[in-house]
Amino acid sequence: MNEAVNIIDVTEENFRQILLEESVQRPVLLDIWADWCEPCKHQMPVLAKLVEDYQGKFLMAKLDAETQLGQQLMSQMGIRNVPTLVFFQNGQPVQVLSGVQTEAALKEVLDPITMSPAERVKQQIDQLIEVGQHEQALQLLQQILQQEPENHALQVLQVNLLLQLGRIDDAKTLIAALPSDAEGIAQPKAKLAFYEMVAEAPQQAELEARLSENENDHEARYQLAIRLVIADEVEQALENLLTIVRRDREFREDGARLLMLKVFEQLGAGNPVAKRYRGKLFGLMH
Numbered sequence: 001m002n003e004a005v006n007i008i009d010v011t012e013e014n015f016r017q018i019l020l021e022e023s024v025q026r027p028v029l030l031d032i033w034a035d036w037c038e039p040c041k042h043q044m045p046v047l048a049k050l051v052e053d054y055q056g057k058f059l060m061a062k063l064d065a066e067t068q069l070g071q072q073l074m075s076q077m078g079i080r081n082v083p084t085l086v087f088f089q090n091g092q093p094v095q096v097l098s099g100v101q102t103e104a105a106l107k108e109v110l111d112p113i114t115m116s117p118a119e120r121v122k123q124q125i126d127q128l129i130e131v132g133q134h135e136q137a138l139q140l141l142q143q144i145l146q147q148e149p150e151n152h153a154l155q156v157l158q159v160n161l162l163l164q165l166g167r168i169d170d171a172k173t174l175i176a177a178l179p180s181d182a183e184g185i186a187q188p189k190a191k192l193a194f195y196e197m198v199a200e201a202p203q204q205a206e207l208e209a210r211l212s213e214n215e216n217d218h219e220a221r222y223q224l225a226i227r228l229v230i231a232d233e234v235e236q237a238l239e240n241l242l243t244i245v246r247r248d249r250e251f252r253e254d255g256a257r258l259l260m261l262k263v264f265e266q267l268g269a270g271n272p273v274a275k276r277y278r279g280k281l282f283g284l285m286h
Contacts, residue, residue: 006051010063015073018061023088027058027113030086032079034065039100040083046103050110057114089113125157134164152182159188163230168195190266191230198226218244218251222259229263238263238277246284257281 010018010030022028031047033040051060064070065082073079077086077093087095087109095109115123121144128137138161145154155178162171171192178185201207201223210220221240228237241263244256260281267274 006056006058007048007060007062010061010069012069015063015069018059019088020091022059023092024090026056027110028061028088029058029110030061030063030088032063032065032070032074032082032084032086034082037065037082043083043100046101046106050103050106054110054114058110087113122154129161134161137161138165152178153184156182156184156188159185160191163188163191163195168192187266190262193262194226194229198223198230201226203227204231216247218248218256222252222256225256225259229266234263234267235273235277238273242277242280242284245281257285 008014008018019028019030029047029050031040031043033044047060051058063073065074074084077096079086079096079098081098083098083100085097085101085106086093087097094113097105097109121140125137125140125144128134128140138158141154141158141161145151145158148154155174159171159174159178162168162174171188175185175189175192202210202220204224204227207220207224207227210217211224214220221244225237225240225244228234228240238260241256241260244251245254245260249257260277264271264274264278
């Protein structure tokens with residue numbers, strides 16, 4: 001998105017339209033600065049980065065404190081120092097920050113005021129998933145999808161939730177309807193393959209009981225590793241598979257090592273757990 005469209009200088013002619021009218025459509029961040037102010041200049045790259053990152057979700061308005069308009073507006077708002085940032089929403093200032101601000105501090109203010117209604121619900125979904133309330137998260141997600149039926153990212157999230165709830169057939173149907181290059185689709189596809197591998201296998205508790213009786217029950221350990229991948233306990237799954245590789249390379253025709261490679265693929269090349277266990281596997285093989 002063109003940054004120039006989202007950065008504008010405040011003048012006598014446009015300040016009412018920007019601060020009052022425009023802030024009804026989207027938040028406006030008013031940057032009060034001065035040419036002699038070194039902290040103002042230090043903060044400008046941070047503000048420019050936020051404009052780029054938020055892709056038009058807010059307007060950056062710049063006001064020179066040395067102009068007559070700058071002096072007038074600062075006096076009206078009780079502002080004495082620069083740099084000062086004023087966040088406007090619905091024609092009203094909602095927060096004032098004095099001095100140089102970090103990117104993180106600015107995002108704390110921008111995130112809640114720039115969220116769309118759908119994004120707010122998405123945040124609630126993430127919070128529900130975090131505490132294990134997957135059914136409630138799925139219900140909320142389906143509400144959003146009624147408003148955004150073509151949102152592939154949300155549909156991928158729905159596939160993940162269906163898998164976590166054990167609704168395999170529903171997940172398969174949804175995956176088949178999504179574009180093959182939909183962002184994030186590779187992970188649920190890989191997880192679906194793991195579900196199919198243990199479709200007839202015992203549940204996790206039974207497999208753990210078998211291992212407690214015989215730690216060399218490689219079949220139980222192998223199936224347990226798959227169950228652990230499905231439960232997102234990936235590190236524990238890889239540890240079990242590494243144990244099989246260490247003890248019996250012939251098991252399932254080197255199946256434990258091959259399964260580790262599948263898990264690495266699901267996690268992605270940059271995943272730290274994948275990197276660590278790739279190193280452990282390499283060390284064991286050589």
